[in-house]
Amino acid sequence: MPNDKNSQKIVDIIKNAARKHSLFVLAYGTGCGAIEIPPTMTSRYDAERFGIRGMATPRQADVLLVTGYLATKTLKRVIRAYEQMQDPKYVIGFGSCTINGGMYWDSYNTIKLLDKYIPVDVYINGCMPRPEAVITGFIELQKLIAEGKADGATKYKENLDWYRANQKKVIKNWNMPDYNW
Amino acid sequence: MTENSLDKEQQIVNHLVGTFQNLTGKVKRNRRIEVSIEKKQITSVLNYVKDHLGFIHFSHMSCVDWLEDGYFELVYILWSPEQKIQLLVKALVDRENASVENADMIWRQLNTYQREIREMFGVNFIGMKGDKEFILEDWDNMPPMRRDFNTVDYIQEVYFERPGREDAQNVRETISKRTGEEIPEVATKYSRD
């Protein structure tokens, strides 16, 4: 996918416009941030106005919302879920702990920098972010998609070895299948 | 209401002291009793208070690491729904090769607590069933809740830290550099961390 927005082909523009208005979020509450997802999705903030809705299975989902810290045990499952997701796929880092460890910066069981393990397209700051901030995050993601800049999945494929090395540093028993996209 | 009189509590303590050797107990306040026992008495005391004194509700079990003194303190917290009294049963276990008798036949949920304490402190419960792994996965270090496990050393070794904050200054150092003050050794341990 070209990085420069001026060089997008008309096909891409149409494709991206379609994509950005139908973001299916994988229903995976990985951390405490999951508690602000129900208010965002239900009547009060109603994220479906933006074509954002939950999806139960990774293969049908577009967005992986990492809601906060990831324990190493969860990281393994998140990687597996992420690799099962089909292109196009995006990752939103939700909350301070995905950026630099947050308040769990000295915990022995949570990863600190999410982008070392899976590519992240947008970060939403906060502990925890309000529904408004979550919606802003999604709008930012839509903007990036429209501009063709949300290319985390491509980066992941290109730098798979680097990501794998980081992942294996914390996941000691790597007994997962490899997925081919 | 016996809000202010501690007779009921004192009676239970006296009864327990009379029943078990090497058992010391005290009334902490109304509705709070604490007894200390030896580690080999754990199952017999727990069984006794459950069957005879009405402490049928098992509230909590905890373990405290007294690293400096060289022992773990196991704490069983029980509740008597009838008398509305909370009982703390405490027993000391040596830190070296800590092992205690399994008690999960008295309350089945004790199994969960014991599994956690086994994983987090390395206390062995003799004869306990259940998976070795409870919360952690593929953990190959010292049990993390032991006080000699240094979590900051561990994260520096295993995880990443985001760069960009290296220019942080220490206020004390900034000022002593500016004034040329030399802080002697006896003082540095009282400086702000």
Added chain:
Amino acid sequence: MREKATTLYLGPQHPGITGNMMIKLKVEGDTVVKAQTHVGYLHRGFEKLMERRNWLQSFTIVCRICVPEPDPNELNYSRAVEEIEGREVPERAEWIRTLMMELSRLASYLLWFGGQNGSAGLYTMPQWSVGDRDYILDLFEELTGGRVYHMYIWPGGVRRDLPNGFTDRVLQTMDYLEKRLKQYDQLMFENTIFQRRAQGIGWIDPAKAVEWGVVGPPLRAAGFKSDVRIDDPYLIYDQLDFEVPTQQGSDVWARALVRRTEFQQSINMVRQIIDKMPGGPVYNKIPNPMKWTIPAGDAYVKAESARGEFGYYVVSDGSNKPRRVHVKGPAYVHGVTLLENILEGANISDVSFIMNSLGTCPPEIER
């Protein structure tokens, strides 16, 4: 004919599961024959972190232990510290704390209404109740400055006094919720689908309930009049007029009815609190937090959260940091031994329905 048993992993990524945990099910046909809970996906090592933080710093992280209902954590931590130190709490602060606890119970039940119905495939209820829960979060935001993590109840009292006009807005919200409760009844309790799904499902043997460590609404639904607010009164609950509802069914339906009644009770209690709240200071100031030491000692305090008895065991060795803070959430028993037990013989489709009825909350199991 007996079918071959298969293993089914429910979670950790599963829309029906309450939080991030996993249940390994051994099923024959669609009947569960054995269930095993796997937790640890949310383990952050809070109790280790608190060894490194001083008494005040620890107060900010305890609320993260249970996400849907952070206030009992703050309350218990503060009460434990106060009990060890012997610190007095101003009377008004106790009333405000009680108000917080009841509001938090309401918010938690609203979330539970949504979860219980959502796991039965009834999707209108989550839209309503989770949306209504936001009005309580608005109250929290106004009072504490945070929607979800309040960090408001701290050792010595509460952080700030009530803002101007706050009580009026609380009463308005209570009126609104009471009105909505009638509509919830129509949608949930008078709904045949829900009734048929809930009745007779997830039965807990009342003869064993206390011994198994069942607490909170599930225990009351088994016919026991057990509530920490009555049994071991804390805050100012002994000055409030309320009933402990019980049911005999001991199934999902009975637990739902208990919660439904308690919801109404909490609304009444909030009104009583606002009516009777005394004036005065709200905070007994602690010394310089970096040098604040607590005398050696220990305390186990418990409070009735929306899901049952929530306990904190805190040990001080006389220094400026806690020696040990050990948290016991109701889900520690409900989510592991109890759930494993009552899932045996259940239908696969009822698994998450039963889980919801117990109020399983994984972050407080592994912390």
Added chain:
Amino acid sequence: MAFFDIKGLVTPFTALKQFGKAPHTVTFPYHKKETAQRYRGLHFNDLEVCIGCGNCSTICMNEAIDMVNLEQIEGKAGDSGLRPRVDNGRCCWCALCVEVCPTGSLNLTKDYIYVTPDADSFLWTPGVSNPEGKDNISFHSDVDTSLSMFDRVPMPELDGKERVKSFAETMLYYTEEAAREEASRCISCSLCTEVCPDHMHIPEYINAIAKGEDDDAIRIIYDNNPLGEMCGKVCTRRCEDVCALQVRGDAVAIRWLKEYAVGRAETAEMLKEIVNPDIQEPNGKKVGIVGAGPSGLTTAYYLALKGFDVTIYEANEYAGGMVMYGIPKYRLPMDSLNKQIDYMKSIGVKIKFNTKVGKDITFDEIYKEHDAVFVGIGFQKPYSIGIKGEDAQGAFPAVNLLFDVNSGKTPDMGNKVVVIGGGNVAIDGARVSRRLGAEVVIMYRRRVQDMPADWEEIEGAEHEGVEIMPQTIPVEIITDDNNKVKAIKYLKAEMVADDKGGRPRPVPIEGSETIMEVSSVIGAIGQEADYSFLPEEYRNSIEINRGRMVVNEQMQTANPKIFAGGDAVNRTADAISAIADGYRAVKAIEKFLMN
């Protein structure tokens, strides 16, 4: 169950009642819901009010707050020059930093949205990143809600009426409990160490006191101040003027805590046992010191520890200089001073009393006998008031009065005394006269708030019944036939703002001349040094400018063998500066002699 469950079929449709109702959806981002008045959002820091104490950084258990240098902020006295920077990848919005901020500069705002694809962009310097945040402050802490302890533990004192009866110490000083409580208020920011001329290790010894380690506190104090107890009683304590807590409350009682700590050692022997200094082997070098004032004593003490052979030549009967003779005994009792000096003697400092240089021994002798000489002569010669009649009998300088009283004499002051001046010496003169039984009036040219004396001293004087007449300019002392003071003539003044932006000047009001009957007039408008002991050749070899010896940063004069310090050198003229000079001279003398 019936096949057709009508109720079950119909009930779900009751939801249709909601149809047509306005939704309660907050249509963000088209419609924004205002956050609450105390919402905890992103930080805002008022850079002008912030003093860079770093308390926010200390309390933050997420280590989210760094103290960093900013281009637009220069460090100065009472301001470290650092400002907090928040790592939003760590912050949990608990606002403890706001609760402990002593100045109230750090606050949280209503803004909370911070969304970006760049993970490295979450460093946030409050106040720089969001200058508009000032109008958006939500969560803040005022004096009542702040966790800083703004109220000082009160100091017990003798009652004013009781005090004037004797020269007993007026301050009763902290008990152990009070001292621990007061010490625990300190936030250990160390801003105070910068303005202390001696750069004492203030936060460290206060923390030692707070932890109950008084012995360590004494050791830390003795690291660079051998007259800790004296300072604890009479220091000008500029440290307290920049205390982070004094921005919104009372400064930590640094001076009194120091008094408390050293006061734990009741005798010189105990002091020696606690400090237990490391005395080095004699190195054979000899240093002579002129004057046993604070600077001379400090130099002597630390040189003696380093193995030098040190001799002090003191003109008077007791050591201490101005501290001994210029400070009344109700502020600094004799025992306390002697204890500290006895301890110095016990580690090898030699003092030759009653040896006035220039009379009993020549400076030349001292110069030739020693490898280096330190001159710490201080200011003993008072300035004259400069009005008519000042040479009358009954008109004399305050320092002379203090010298006489401290030497055990009881001069006759008559029944009404006027003190001219507004500094500490004037107040001392007034309070001493009060103890001698006279009625006392202080005349000062400017307003009371302009007086350079300590506020505690001024308050103490008022409690003892001293009358203060501000904006009063004496013009003449009227004498009787025997040239004895009879009355004083003075003018009232009004304060006129200075055109150049300086402090307001007093301007006499025409026709306000008044005459007051008095028995004595005491002048206290400053002193100067007396160099008469110094032979011409030496006076020329060291540069003297406007009455002060000129030294370099090492306290070395133009004559490399002569070092100088104390009032006769520095511009601040207080004991702690003299001690600082002495301490600096030690290092210089050691460098000069040992290299």
